[in-house]
Amino acid sequence: MDTILIRYGEIALKKGNRKRFERQLIENIKNKIPEGILVNPHGRIFLEVDNFKDTVINKLLKIPGITSFSKVIKIEKDLEIIKKRWIEIIDENPKLRQSNTFKFEVKRVDKSFPIHSDDMSRILAEAIIEKYPEFSTKVKLKNPESTFYVEIRNDFAYLFYEKLYGVGGLPVGIAGKSLVLLSGGIDSPVAAYYAMKRGMKVDFVYFHASPFTSEEAKEKVIKLAQILTDYETRSKIFIIPFTEIQTKIRTSCNVSFMTILMRRAMMNIASRIGKFYKYDCLITGESLSQVASQTINSLKCTEDASDLFVIRPLIGFDKEETIKIAQKIGTFETSILPYVDCCSLFTPSNPIINPKLEETKKEEEKWFDESLIKDSLENAEIIKF
Numbered sequence: 001m002d003t004i005l006i007r008y009g010e011i012a013l014k015k016g017n018r019k020r021f022e023r024q025l026i027e028n029i030k031n032k033i034p035e036g037i038l039v040n041p042h043g044r045i046f047l048e049v050d051n052f053k054d055t056v057i058n059k060l061l062k063i064p065g066i067t068s069f070s071k072v073i074k075i076e077k078d079l080e081i082i083k084k085r086w087i088e089i090i091d092e093n094p095k096l097r098q099s100n101t102f103k104f105e106v107k108r109v110d111k112s113f114p115i116h117s118d119d120m121s122r123i124l125a126e127a128i129i130e131k132y133p134e135f136s137t138k139v140k141l142k143n144p145e146s147t148f149y150v151e152i153r154n155d156f157a158y159l160f161y162e163k164l165y166g167v168g169g170l171p172v173g174i175a176g177k178s179l180v181l182l183s184g185g186i187d188s189p190v191a192a193y194y195a196m197k198r199g200m201k202v203d204f205v206y207f208h209a210s211p212f213t214s215e216e217a218k219e220k221v222i223k224l225a226q227i228l229t230d231y232e233t234r235s236k237i238f239i240i241p242f243t244e245i246q247t248k249i250r251t252s253c254n255v256s257f258m259t260i261l262m263r264r265a266m267m268n269i270a271s272r273i274g275k276f277y278k279y280d281c282l283i284t285g286e287s288l289s290q291v292a293s294q295t296i297n298s299l300k301c302t303e304d305a306s307d308l309f310v311i312r313p314l315i316g317f318d319k320e321e322t323i324k325i326a327q328k329i330g331t332f333e334t335s336i337l338p339y340v341d342c343c344s345l346f347t348p349s350n351p352i353i354n355p356k357l358e359e360t361k362k363e364e365e366k367w368f369d370e371s372l373i374k375d376s377l378e379n380a381e382i383i384k385f
Contacts, residue, residue: 001037002052003074005151005158006045006060009067009168024199025065025171031233032059044153046072057164062230064197065171070149070160077113077157079120083127085159086148090128096161097132101140106150113152120150167197172232175199176280178311181270182206182237184220184339187285187314189228189331190322194313195283196231202283203235204228205270207242217339222383227330229385238273239381242266245372252367256352259293261364264305269376271306281309287317292351301360 006029011021026038026045033056037048049056052071060069075085090096104121115123128148129135138144151158180192182204192202206221222237229235242265249261270282286294293302303310314322326332 001048001050003072003158004047004049004052004056004060004069005072005160006047006069007067008045008065010170011065021065021171021174024174025063028063028065028171028173028233029060032063061164061166063171064167064169064199064231066166067168068163068165070163072151072158072160074156074158077110077152079115079123082150082157082159083124086124086128087131089148089159089161090132093161096146099138099144099146101138101144102128102135102146102148103139103141103144104148104150106152108152110152110154120152124148124150167231169197170199172196172199173201177201177203177278178281178283179238179270179274179277179279179308180204180283181266181285182221182225183285184217184224184335184337185285186319186326186332186335187287187290187322188283189224189285189335190317190325190329191283191285191313192228193231193325193329193331195311196228198313200280200283201232202228203277203279204237205240205273206237207240207266207269209243209246210241212243212246214339216337220334220337220339223334224331225383226385227334231329234385236382236384239383240269240376241379242376245367245376248367248369248372253363255348256350257355257360257363258348259351260298260301260355260360261367263293263298263302264360264364265373267302267305267310269373271308272373272377273380274308279308281311282306283311283313285314285322286312287314287319287322290319292353295353297354297356298352301355301357304357 008025011018011025014021022040026040029038029047033047033049035049039046060066073085075081104124106117106120108117125139146161149160175198178195178200180188180195180202182188182192195202204225208218218239225235225237245265246262249258249265253261274282286299289295292298323332326335
């Protein structure tokens, strides 16, 4: 069995609520890696698996709440045994022997262990230098190329030399449940990722206007939802037929209001789904002043159509920041596939930039038909992942 040491950061600061956060993180790890055995001593989680392979690594890298993890060697808390094992580790790893600089970092959780951390770091470094004299010029206490870690805990000593860094943040499910308005673009998947990173369980809603938007556009959004589900255990997407509503807006209203009115209709429908399924809020990928429908007045007008609280994780992001995160989380290449969503398809050439709410509502009255809203909801398709 291979042992993996899993670390978390912000959870450790939760004081009286810490156990609740730890339990949620452990549950999420179990759901992702059911074959593993989990142990949770204070401040750490240990996962035992048959093989520390790429599939396990990739799952751990995508579990919010995990800051880093390492494959560790678990041995007796005996100085001579620890020295001998470190020499074996370096013998077996040519890359470690080729390090230009190194240091030992010892953490003594078990304060009854007789050797203090700094002393033990020195003793272990001396043992390595004795075995490999060339290491005598490689000691560097600040920012070395290689760090050899030892944790002395109550049960065993744990040795490791590599840290893999995870998502960080909080475990999904600890902060409520949200519904993400998912388009085929770059922004909304990144917004969903940030909501999950802050502990929210997310599901998705997508507005599809066939035949104006293609089946490829729909499949693209489904693919984005699948990619994002890797960061939680399961999810679903509501696919809402939007053609009749979009057509009615286009033929009935001032064209400059079209995007705002479509966004209001989407907010209206999404909030109804949210209330029915007991979601806590809506999530959008809007960024302040990025486009005409995202000025402060435009955002006020669209949010007014929702009975649920609206969270915008990207409100202060610029596009380059969002693109970097999209590339990091694996959604970018799908987002840039050339299949447009219904908002992009009918963007007016001169959209209103600073709409007034009362004026917007008057335009909305020209198209609004409760039966169209109900038809869209009744004909929704739900896909579960």
